[in-house]
Amino acid sequence: MKLPIYLDNNATTKVDPRVFETMTPFFLETFGNAASRNHSFGWSAEEAVDYAREQIAKLIGANEKEIIFTSGATESNNLALKGVFEMYARKGNHIITAATEHKAVLDACAHLEKQGAEVTYLPVQGNGMIDLEVLKSSIKDNTILVSIMYGNNELGVLQQIQEIGAMCKENGVLFHSDATQAVGKIPVDVIKDNIDLMSFTAHKMYGPKGVGALYVRRKNPRVKVTAQLDGGGHERGMRSGTLNVPGIVGFGRACEIAIAEMDKDAAHTSRLRDKLETELLKLEESYLNGNKDSRLPHTTNISFKHVEGEGLMIGIKDIAVSSGSACTSASLEPSYVLKSLGLDDELAHSSLRFGLSRFSTEEEVDFTIKTVTEAVNKLRDMSPLWEMFKEGIDLKTIEWTDH
């Protein structure tokens, strides 16, 4: 076993060697511009892009003409939200999203609010799920778009996408989903799910960084977005810019592998995830964050009460994970996602997110269980809060000095 161990696969994944191999000729040999229409370099590049487009479309049940290449999910989210807002301005200005969305969605919404959009940020329940009744009652005559993520990047919680899609269809409202964490990990089908626009990215599914896609529905209804970059009018006018051919080829290959191996990957990661989670939850005062019954197969998020997450990460320095703590940020604010579950700040500061991959091994998980357990125990021995808890002192009754 090699150290350090990578268990931060919700942040990004290693490129699958098979993907890497498929990409290499497109740097040195087939390096043409896919938009060059008058020589073989361009034709070969275009052919490769077309093939990748098919592979990607197939993974999500779409038509290849519905795939718009972008630089990643951040751009896809921006294009979806801003592009719909501009294109459908005459229909309305109301957008519905949720408190636990990725910053790329929330900040794009905040931007649009300055441009006159009315945005509803749905709260989530304690398990991270949106209440469909609340969503339903938020849809108004001027609602043009609902943007709800498929799987949450911090918790792994999966929303009821099919139900939300159906509700949007019924109400004649467009439905965008940021499916960055879900595509390639679980079956995602834009037809079954009634999704009109969908963002996803290669680097969360064993593909390269810097390439993503926006699915834009062409039938029932035909959806259009206003381009956000001015230029050569690539991607059916929706996204100008020379295509990242090696990246796109790698993205396509990653999708092809996902189609073939998704079941195997999901079984592998969920088995290891469940083992890791079960063992870590045996620690006293440790809590699972998010809905256990509706989530991605490879993710778990656990709070270890009275231990601060960032400190804990130093204690497990051979293991790469993420924490909901944000001791480094100027605001000292812990994760807004955890807080929107109603977690108190201390528990939010005490959380770790583990994300497994198809490359994770049992040995790595066993090492992680042992290391995290030891570090939590060591830090609790050092924690005044743990001592008070053990003495039966209610921490809520103490007058803390804020600083």
Next chain:
Amino acid sequence: MAYSEKVIDHFNNPRNVGTLDKASDQVGTGLVGAPECGDVMRLQIEVDNDGKIADAKFKTFGCGSAIASSSLATEWLKGKSVDDALAIDNMEIVEELALPPVKIHCSVLAEDAIKAAINDYRVKQGLEPIEQEKSIVH
């Protein structure tokens, strides 16, 4: 962000973790910070009859820099007179541990904890608490 070697050393080998008898007149306890801010420090000093700090202990809930700042503080406190201890400035901790700007609040907290412990001791001894200027660094 990478931690300095000194922070890592204090984190891995914290000096003087523990608890002194809070009820003793010779012991001063300072508890500063707040759980919702992600750091809480408890620093205790035991003062001998000559006014020297004979022992110091800490427990900290917080990031590596917070743990290192309080560990270092206990190291510095031991053997000092109470008056000299009062003169410890957070910037000395910043320098010693090479804390980056975002972690300066950890050193401020350690300084606050020292002052709070000394004041607790002073009050027990029937002395006036020292006026504390409100720290401005967050």
